[in-house]
Amino acid sequence: MNYKTPLLLAISAMAMNANASECGKVTIADMNWSSASLIANIDRFILEHGYDCDAELIPGDTMPTGTSMIEKGQPDVAPELWSNSLKDALDKGVEEKRLRYAGKALVDGGEEGFWVPSYLVEKYPEMKTIEGVEKHAKLFKHPEDPDKSAFYSCPAGWNCQISAGNLFKAMKLDEAGFVIVDPGSAAGLSGSIAKAYERQEPWFGYYWAPTAVLGKYNMVKVDFGSGINEEEFVKCTTNSECESPKTTMYPPSPVHTITTEKFAARSPETYEYFTKRGFTNADMNQILAWMEDNQADGEEAMFYFLEEYPQIWQQWVPQDVVKKVQNAL
Numbered sequence: 344m345n346y347k348t349p350l351l352l353a354i355s356a357m358a359m360n361a362n363a364s365e366c367g368k369v370t371i372a373d374m375n376w377s378s379a380s381l382i383a384n385i386d387r388f389i390l391e392h393g394y395d396c397d398a399e400l401i402p403g404d405t406m407p408t409g410t411s412m413i414e415k416g417q418p419d420v421a422p423e424l425w426s427n428s429l430k431d432a433l434d435k436g437v438e439e440k441r442l443r444y445a446g447k448a449l450v451d452g453g454e455e456g457f458w459v460p461s462y463l464v465e466k467y468p469e470m471k472t473i474e475g476v477e478k479h480a481k482l483f484k485h486p487e488d489p490d491k492s493a494f495y496s497c498p499a500g501w502n503c504q505i506s507a508g509n510l511f512k513a514m515k516l517d518e519a520g521f522v523i524v525d526p527g528s529a530a531g532l533s534g535s536i537a538k539a540y541e542r543q544e545p546w547f548g549y550y551w552a553p554t555a556v557l558g559k560y561n562m563v564k565v566d567f568g569s570g571i572n573e574e575e576f577v578k579c580t581t582n583s584e585c586e587s588p589k590t591t592m593y594p595p596s597p598v599h600t601i602t603t604e605k606f607a608a609r610s611p612e613t614y615e616y617f618t619k620r621g622f623t624n625a626d627m628n629q630i631l632a633w634m635e636d637n638q639a640d641g642e643e644a645m646f647y648f649l650e651e652y653p654q655i656w657q658q659w660v661p662q663d664v665v666k667k668v669q670n671a672l
Contacts, residue, residue, distance in 0.1 A: 366394050366610045367610070368396075369390055369399070369419045369606065370417055370418035370419050370420070371386050371398060371399065371418060371422060372402075372403025372421045373402060373403055374422075374423060375402070375403075377635075377641070380640065381631075381634070381641045382422040382423050382448055383400055384400070384644070385620075385645050385649065386420065386617075387399070388649065389616065389659075389660065389664070390613060392667055392668050392671035393616075393660055393667045394612065394613045405424060406428070408424070409433060410429075410432070412442060412601065413442060417603075419602060419603050420445075420603075420606065420617065421601045422600050423449070423598055424598070424600070425596055425597075426444075426597050426598070426599045427596055433601065440604050442603060443602050443614075444601060445600040445607070445617035445618050446600050446618040446619065446620065447597070448599060448622065449621065449623075450621040451623055451624045452595025452596050454551060454553075454595060454624055455506075455551045455593035455596070456564040457476075457547065457549055458546075458547075458562040458564055459476065459545070460539060460543075460545070460546055460560065460563070461561040463482075463545055467479055470563075471566055472568060473566065474568070477519040480492040480519040480520045480521060482545040483547045485524070488522070491520060492520045492522065493522065493547070494521045494522065494547055494548055495524050495526055495546070496511070496524065496525060496526070496548065497532070499527075502581065503551070505580075506576075506580050506593070507523075509580050510588065511523060513580075514590055533555075535548070536556055536562070552624045552628055553622070553631060554631060555628070555632045558628030558629045558630070558633075559632045559636075566592075567591070567592050569590040569592055570591070570592060571594045573594050575588075576593070600621075602614060619659040619660075620656075626652070630644060
């Protein structure tokens with residue numbers, strides 16, 4: 344027997360083991376809002392059971408997680424990063440070969456707009472446009488002054504209060520009789536929609552997706568007839584100092600999955616999963632509504648999603664991974 348054979352066999356076995364365990368330890372940021380926590384838990388389960396990774400969730404939030412990934416190379420994955428808030432730093436991290444944009448966590452991007460309930464549009468089809476809303480302004484009774492019309496804005500102190508206020512001004516909604524109502528909190532804003540829906544009453548205001556509210560209540564985004572002017576939105580709509588805002592629809596907010604370059608290079612098969620894994624807002628709205636109704640956390644919602652939505656997640660992974668995940672479930 345050739346004396347080299349045992350050595351070659353040993354090297355071959357070591358190579359096979361290395362390939363099997365190349366994923367190794369993976370740290371995943373578990374952000375402190377429902378959709379991000381759900382996605383993080385899904386990623387952990389699929390990586391652990393489908394790709395044999397040693398996957399671990401660690402607490403995260405947008406700015407500290409992004410900064411830590413750039414400066415320290417940890418965590419390996421940020422499953423849902425609203426990337427506009429630190430775009431320049433992320434782009435620099437990619438340029439310096441520290442990070443990769445793996446894919447879009449929300450394929451439609453985060454969605455913002457002015458909304459009315461669908462039952463109003465069924466009754467008054469023109470209400471899907473801002474002209475139609477203005478025409479029927481008197482239907483939107485102000486909660487404290489029935490002679491005025493209510494526009495529910497973002498809570499005070501939120502960035503979206505600036506954009507909603509500037510668009511209100513740009514479209515001269517005050518001339519149609521509208522007055523801005525500050526709901527006081529996110530709960531106050533969502534509660535005003537729930538109350539209107541229960542009573543089938545008119546409602547008009549700002550909201551965003553993906554959210555449980557837009558999963559529970561069928562709302563129609565009002566068309567301003569302007570299209571999207573990103574330059575106007577960045578320079579003026581979102582600027583509290585802007586004196587002469589112009590009308591523009593909200594551009595989608597990019598929501599990415601970011602990985603470190605080291606992780607992507609170390610485990611290309613697992614990285615490929617992140618390039619394919621993404622949710623539409625319509626699907627995420629439905630899951631978030633289930634989470635809220637059942638007071639479920641990210642882990643409980645992960646089991647619900649993997650069991651109830653196989654047609655979505657099975658498209659993200661090869662068939663052998665599908666079988667492993669199903670067996671683990």
